[in-house]
Amino acid sequence: MNSNRTSKTSKIKVKKAEKPPYVTDRSKLRRFHSKNIIFERVMWDSSWKGYKQMYDKKALEIVANGKPGYSRIDFALAYASWIVHDAFEGGFSWKKIKLCKTSSASIGIDWTRTKHEVDDPHKMSTLIKRAAKLFGASLIGVCKLNRDWLYADVDVPEKFENVVVMAVEMDADGIATSPAAPAAAATGVGYSKMAFMLAGMGEFIRNLGYEAIQCGNDAALSIPLAIDAGLGELGRNGLLITPQYGPRVRLCKIFTDIPLEPDKPIEFGVKEFCKKCKLCAEHCEKEGGDAISMEDEPSFEIACRSNNPGALKWYVDVERCYLYWCENGIDCSTCIKACPYNIASARKADVTPKEFWNLV
Ligand code: SF4
Ligand code: SF4
Numbered sequence: 001m002n003s004n005r006t007s008k009t010s011k012i013k014v015k016k017a018e019k020p021p022y023v024t025d026r027s028k029l030r031r032f033h034s035k036n037i038i039f040e041r042v043m044w045d046s047s048w049k050g051y052k053q054m055y056d057k058k059a060l061e062i063v064a065n066g067k068p069g070y071s072r073i074d075f076a077l078a079y080a081s082w083i084v085h086d087a088f089e090g091g092f093s094w095k096k097i098k099l100c101k102t103s104s105a106s107i108g109i110d111w112t113r114t115k116h117e118v119d120d121p122h123k124m125s126t127l128i129k130r131a132a133k134l135f136g137a138s139l140i141g142v143c144k145l146n147r148d149w150l151y152a153d154v155d156v157p158e159k160f161e162n163v164v165v166m167a168v169e170m171d172a173d174g175i176a177t178s179p180a181a182p183a184a185a186a187t188g189v190g191y192s193k194m195a196f197m198l199a200g201m202g203e204f205i206r207n208l209g210y211e212a213i214q215c216g217n218d219a220a221l222s223i224p225l226a227i228d229a230g231l232g233e234l235g236r237n238g239l240l241i242t243p244q245y246g247p248r249v250r251l252c253k254i255f256t257d258i259p260l261e262p263d264k265p266i267e268f269g270v271k272e273f274c275k276k277c278k279l280c281a282e283h284c285e286k287e288g289g290d291a292i293s294m295e296d297e298p299s300f301e302i303a304c305r306s307n308n309p310g311a312l313k314w315y316v317d318v319e320r321c322y323l324y325w326c327e328n329g330i331d332c333s334t335c336i337k338a339c340p341y342n343i344a345s346a347r348k349a350d351v352t353p354k355e356f357w358n359l360v
Helices: 003-011 036-045 059-067 072-080 084-089 121-134 181-207 222-228 270-277 279-287 320-329
Strands: 139-144 162-169 214-216 249-256
Touching: 036 320, 059 072, 059 181, 072 181, 084 162, 084 181, 121 181, 139 222, 162 181, 162 222, 181 214, 181 222, 181 249, 279 320
Parallel strands: none
Antiparallel strands: 139 162, 162 249, 214 249
C-alpha cells in the first residue's frame, strides 16, 4: 500500500461546517426508490445479469476448494453474525415493540402515556447521545430530516422532524481479512448490533412520551443523513468516512418528534484526499470487482440504476459490486479495508484468516 497516501490521515483536522459538504443539482436530484436497491433488483430486474443470482450460490464449491478464510468455520461465523438482525423484528419497528408473553417488563408503569416536557433541546440531545452510547453506538449525531433522502416509496409524517443517526464500529481485524468470510462476519455483527441499538433507543424515546421510527438501511438513505448529522463525509468508495474509524462503520437512524438540537456537519478534507488516493478503487479492481470510479474528479454521472442521481460524487457501480460478491461466495469489504481512514484506526491493515482466528 502506498505509504504517501496512508500517512496523510495521521493528522485529521475536523472543522464544523454551516452546511453539509456535498453538492447537489436539484434538476437531477430524485428521491431513491427502494425497488432499485441492488438486493431488490436481484429479485425483479430480469434485464440485469444479477437477476436471481444469490451470492451464496458458489459458497459450497468455495468451501470445498479449501481457500483460507473460506472454510466451513468462516462461513458458519459469517452466517451466525446476522442472527439478531434477521430474527429480531422489533429492531426495525415503527411502533412500541410487542413484548414476549413471559416478559416481566410488561408489568408496571406505561411511560408512553404522558410526555416528558422538553424545554431545552440541547440538553435533550445530550441525553439522547448518552443513551445511544449505552446501547452500543460508537458515534451519534442529530440532524433535521431532509426529506430528499427519504425513499420515494416511503411516507414519514411531517411531525418526525428530527433524526438520530448512529454508527457502530465494525471489528477491525475481521474487516482486515476482506474479501474472506470473517470480514462478512464483522459486517453481520454490525447489522445485529444495529437492531439492538435501535430497539433500545426507540423504546427510550417512546418511554419519554414521543414517537420513534427505527430504521436500518430501510426508509431513507443513511449516508447523507449521517453527513447532515455531522458524523463524516462521503468517500470515493460511496461510503461514509468518519474521522474516528474511516468507513469501518454501519449506520442506522431513528426519525422522531422529540425536540432535539441538530449537530453541525463536519469537514476534514475527504473529497480532496480521495481525488488523489484511489486505493479503494485500485483494490476493488485487483479483486475483480472493478466497481469504483478511477476518475480524478467526482461527477453527476450515475454508474447504474441502483445509484441515486443528483449528487456530485464518485458513483459506485453496485451492479458490478454485487456480481463480485457472487463470485466471492459472500459479501466483500475491501473498499473499507483499503481506505487509509480505516487503516489509521485499525491494528493492522491486513489480517490473515489464521491471525483472525488466533491460530498463529
Ligand atoms: S464491496 Fe468489494 S466489490 Fe464492492 S465496491 Fe467494495 S471493494 Fe468493490
Ligand atoms: S474512500 Fe477510497 S479514495 Fe477515498 S480515502 Fe478511502 S480509499 Fe482513498
